[in-house]
Amino acid sequence: MRRFRFGRGARSAPDGATILEALTDARLPSVVRSVRYHRPRAPFCGTGECAGCLVRVNGRPNVRACQTLVRDGDRIDAGNAVPSPRFDLLGVLDLAFPHGIDTLRGFRRPRFAVRAYQRVVRRLAGYGRLPPVTASPPPPPEPRDLEGRLAIVGAGPSGLAAARRAIALGVRPIVIDRGAIGDDLVGADRLGRTAATVLLPPRPGRDEAATLLGFDANGAGVRVRAGAVLLATGSYDAPLLFEGNDRPGVVTAELALRLLRRPLRPPFRRAVIVGGGARALELVTSLGDRTSAVVSAGEIPPELVRAASERAVPLYPRSIVARAHGRSSVRAITIARRGSGEDLELSCDAVVLAHRRLPHHPLLFQAGAEMRWEPRARAYYPTLGPGGATTVPRLFAAGSVAFVAPEAARASGEAAAELALGGDPAVPTAWPTPPVDEAWGADYVTELLGLPRRGKWVACPCEDVLLEEVEAAVARGYRGLEVVKRYTGLGTGLCQGRYCVPEALAVLAALEGRPPEAVGYLTQRPPVVPTPLGALAPFAGAFGQEVVE
Amino acid sequence: MTFARDRYGVAIVGAGIVGLFTAYHLRRAGAGPVVVVDRGFLSAGGSGRNGGGVRQQWETRATIRLAKESVAAYRRFGTEFGYNIWFRQGGYLFLADTAAALARLRTVHDVVRSEGLGSRLLGPEEVGRHVAGIAPGAVVGGAYLATDGTLYPFPAVWGLYETVRALGAEVVLGADATGVIVRDGRVAGLATSAGTITTPTIVNAAGGWSGEFSRRAGLDVPNVASRHEILATEPLKPFLDPMVVRPSDGLYFSQTMRGEIVGGVTVPHAPGTARGVPSSPRFLTAMARALVDLLPRLRDVGILRAWTGFYDDTPDGFPVLGEDPRLPGFVHANGFGGHGFMLAPAASRRAAATILGERPDLDPAEFGPARFAAGPGARAVEGLQLG
Known part of the structure; x- marks a missing residue:
């Protein structure tokens, strides 16, 4: 057992538990408020990317509770709430401004009041508080520096298969994953609980290594230099736009499954599952009688119908998720039947998003690999040669980030590893592609935008950007994702657009009347996830002039 | 169009x-x-x-005059142009890390004062009152002008x-x-x-x-077009009022209204616009080093994103x-x-x-x-x- 303090209370947690798991009881812990309206927030993604679980640990600000293990004696505090996340006084902002606060055009008059406005607005903004100034700060954690022939980012099915193939070929791969990597992977350098956030590929025509930079769970810097890099970064559960989609209890399938895997009681008993594909089936099977309904935009396939009816779970096909009710936690959702607009309220204590998977592709963009718009999946995927070679020398991709179906993930990983190590694997001309539920496409979004609205529709939860603001930008003539991002702030928050851009693309396509690929995309800027200054500082001076004309 | x-x-x-x-x-x-x-x-x-800095501390009278007029224009911007640029006059604090750098600041300070601006030379303790937590010995003095500031471009x-x-x-x-x-x-x-x-x-x-x-x-x-990089950190509660700049290595950073630290440092780049605007590990690591060495308590602050733009140098x-x-x-x-x-x-x-x-x-x-x-x-x- 680990003993720690949360706020003023003493707590304990089993060994190996994350802070999020340790704080989860009958419901999800609410540890942070949103940055603009101080709306209650709770963990959403479970993968260290959303802004829903930021805590302060022993004075360190903005620590992701879901990625950080509890240590004995930790002092954990809530992120940015006064006095506590449950009863935050500034939450009044949310109620007082139902249509949001206009920081673009407001607070300009009278001129003598501008300084006072600035002081107040500045205090409201921001998440974490810096640690106090101390005479002797603790020494920084030692950085790690590894070199090898092959680095593999991602230890899911395709990444692990690639690692095993490399080992079989007599090569010791370096395997990096944000989560733990099992110690059954023998013969590899395992960098578990490590984020690879910056990728510098070798320059064309030069015999040089690719470099990855990142950090581990202690905030220590990590550098990996490798002759070849295989990106098996996988996919993630997509966000979904609806009223109240930022309410505590609206979670990704990934977070729900992670909480179920732990020996702790999951923080919900009546979950509505959103989605009609394999991911939804996985959830119905795992959640069992904790499922209260399945809602899908399209038809529901027979195997999911069977699994649901065995558990007496009602199904709502051809429906739009319109609204989540509840303030500090979700207590019901309203769905609208497609076409008819007829409403139905379903009581629940969680809404689990399992409708769509998106590629986790920022490192591919960063490396300058050519990306292509995949219209069915409505997402960007790398242009790949047979076996998984990207357009960047010695950079490869496998598994779902390469639009490979789950059943072929392992084979694609093995082939890419062999290719990366100079082999000539026998590969099919094309791997099977994952199933895509196209019912959540453009027509769904058009219908969604026509629904009546009562409260805030949060288009970008990290920065509290409202759908109304996006619509206002387009109405004023600002077109394209890059400009709307700069106009509204959408996509500039902690998740760097991961949980707003996919929906914003569809919304802008509908509002501007052009296909999503014409709306543009955000430049995927390094780092992939926020990377501590102290993790990168030790590598200063280690890079030459990498930009050549 | x-x-x-x-x-x-x-x-x-x-x-x-x-x-x-x-x-x-x-x-x-x-x-x-x-x-x-x-x-x-x-x-x-x-x-x-750009980083949104607006300063009037320059080496020549000609530039100072343009800058003074621009500060006045940005103060009026909100009422004239219908948008709030959040021009916050939190000052510009120039840091000197050597005696030679301090002598240069003194020269600048004299020119700035002669144009009627209330710039002040600061000792290390006074610098510490504007920026808490500077590493011991990192600064020998500074120059400060309260009416300089930052805005949202x-x-x-x-x-x-x-x-x-x-x-x-x-x-x-x-x-x-x-x-x-x-x-x-x-x-x-x-x-x-x-x-x-x-x-x-x-x-x-x-x-x-x-x-x-x-x-x-x-x-x-x-x-000549020259590539310059810049980064933003995760948003923090306010801890820094002025834009901090260090001419010896081109370091600059401020804290925006949203709480992010935004800034850059000079790293050599080949000139030209041909290769677009990728960010480089060379800059990310150099900026991380400069910030952590100057303000050790920023060690655990996360870099959120980095981007690149072009200066138009003469x-x-x-x-x-x-x-x-x-x-x-x-x-x-x-x-x-x-x-x-x-x-x-x-x-x-x-x-x-x-x-x-x-x-x-x-x-x-x-x-x-x-x-x-x-x-x-x-x-x-x-x-x-x-x-």
């Missing part, structure tokens, strides 16, 4: 802060018709990529864009200015990827691409303002060396004045395009470029 007419009084190349401000001053004076063309989207260039672009359009100027985005049509030795028209227009006057306000555009017009200019550090004597009708409003946003209101007014036939209060020896023909000589140099 396409042009609404085929004949204009003035065509401005570049819809950044300088081009839009120039259009504003021209339209306010009734000149026209005015069109602004840009090859990118609004704010795609330096006007959407984007709303300034939106406010100007909407205002100049309301004043009747056209803004054509996505049109690359490919060349200048010359007849009888003077400007007769502008060729763009969206068509050719007739105009007697072209303003080159193309920021990082202005050297390239002048050369397309056949003019040999010394402007050999003497002064912008180029005014008509080019080699090509009548071709007006320069460029060469701001990464400081276009801070000088734009005042500099653009003077660029517009030359077109309107007024005599702006500009010393052609310092700002005129002909000054480079004479060679380096004994002219003044504005050396206080950062980032």
Whole structure:
């Protein structure tokens, strides 16, 4: 057992538990408020990317509770709430401004009041508080520096298969994953609980290594230099736009499954599952009688119908998720039947998003690999040669980030590893592609935008950007994702657009009347996830002039 | 987008802060018709990529005067242009890490004071009162001016864009200015990827691409585009009021209204715009090192994102303002060396004045395009470029 303090209370947690798991009881812990309206927030993604679980640990600000293990004696505090996340006084902002606060055009008059406005607005903004100034700060954690022939980012099915193939070929791969990597992977350098956030590929025509930079769970810097890099970064559960989609209890399938895997009681008993594909089936099977309904935009396939009816779970096909009710936690959702607009309220204590998977592709963009718009999946995927070679020398991709179906993930990983190590694997001309539920496409979004609205529709939860603001930008003539991002702030928050851009693309396509690929995309800027200054500082001076004309 | 007419009084190349401000001053004076063309989207260039600093501490009186006028203009911006740029006058704090650096700050300080600005020289303890937690021994002194500040660049672009359009100027985005049509030795028209227009006057306000555009017009200019990188951290509760700058290595950083630390440091890059705007590990690690060494308590703060833009450098550090004597009708409003946003209101007014036939209060020896023909000589140099 680990003993720690949360706020003023003493707590304990089993060994190996994350802070999020340790704080989860009958419901999800609410540890942070949103940055603009101080709306209650709770963990959403479970993968260290959303802004829903930021805590302060022993004075360190903005620590992701879901990625950080509890240590004995930790002092954990809530992120940015006064006095506590449950009863935050500034939450009044949310109620007082139902249509949001206009920081673009407001607070300009009278001129003598501008300084006072600035002081107040500045205090409201921001998440974490810096640690106090101390005479002797603790020494920084030692950085790690590894070199090898092959680095593999991602230890899911395709990444692990690639690692095993490399080992079989007599090569010791370096395997990096944000989560733990099992110690059954023998013969590899395992960098578990490590984020690879910056990728510098070798320059064309030069015999040089690719470099990855990142950090581990202690905030220590990590550098990996490798002759070849295989990106098996996988996919993630997509966000979904609806009223109240930022309410505590609206979670990704990934977070729900992670909480179920732990020996702790999951923080919900009546979950509505959103989605009609394999991911939804996985959830119905795992959640069992904790499922209260399945809602899908399209038809529901027979195997999911069977699994649901065995558990007496009602199904709502051809429906739009319109609204989540509840303030500090979700207590019901309203769905609208497609076409008819007829409403139905379903009581629940969680809404689990399992409708769509998106590629986790920022490192591919960063490396300058050519990306292509995949219209069915409505997402960007790398242009790949047979076996998984990207357009960047010695950079490869496998598994779902390469639009490979789950059943072929392992084979694609093995082939890419062999290719990366100079082999000539026998590969099919094309791997099977994952199933895509196209019912959540453009027509769904058009219908969604026509629904009546009562409260805030949060288009970008990290920065509290409202759908109304996006619509206002387009109405004023600002077109394209890059400009709307700069106009509204959408996509500039902690998740760097991961949980707003996919929906914003569809919304802008509908509002501007052009296909999503014409709306543009955000430049995927390094780092992939926020990377501590102290993790990168030790590598200063280690890079030459990498930009050549 | 396409042009609404085929004949204009003035065509401005570049819809950044300088081009839009120039259009504003021209339209306010009734000149026209005015069109602004840009090859990118609004704010795609330096006007959407800078750190938002606005300072009046410079090495030369000429720059200080432009900067003072610009500060006054940005204070009025919210009431005049309908957008809140959150111009926060939290001061600029120059840091010196050596005795030589401090001596240079003292020289700057004397010039700044002589222009009527209340800059102050600070000892290490006073520096510590403005910025808590500086590593022991990292600073020997500083210079501070409370009326310098920071703003949000984007709303300034939106406010100007909407205002100049309301004043009747056209803004054509996505049109690359490919060349200048010359007849009888003077400007007769502008060729763009969206068509050719007739105009007697072209303003080159193309920021990082202005050297390239002048050369397309056949003019040999010394402007060099140089790549500069910048980053933002996760948002934090307010802990820092001034913009902090260190001339010895070009370090600068401030905390925005949203709480992010935004800043950069000089790292060498090959010149030119050819390879676009990727961010480099060289910059990320150098900036991390500089920040953590100066303020160790930033160690656990996460870098959120980094981006790149282009400075438009001139050999003497002064912008180029005014008509080019080699090509009548071709007006320069460029060469701001990464400081276009801070000088734009005042500099653009003077660029517009030359077109309107007024005599702006500009010393052609310092700002005129002909000054480079004479060679380096004994002219003044504005050396206080950062980032």
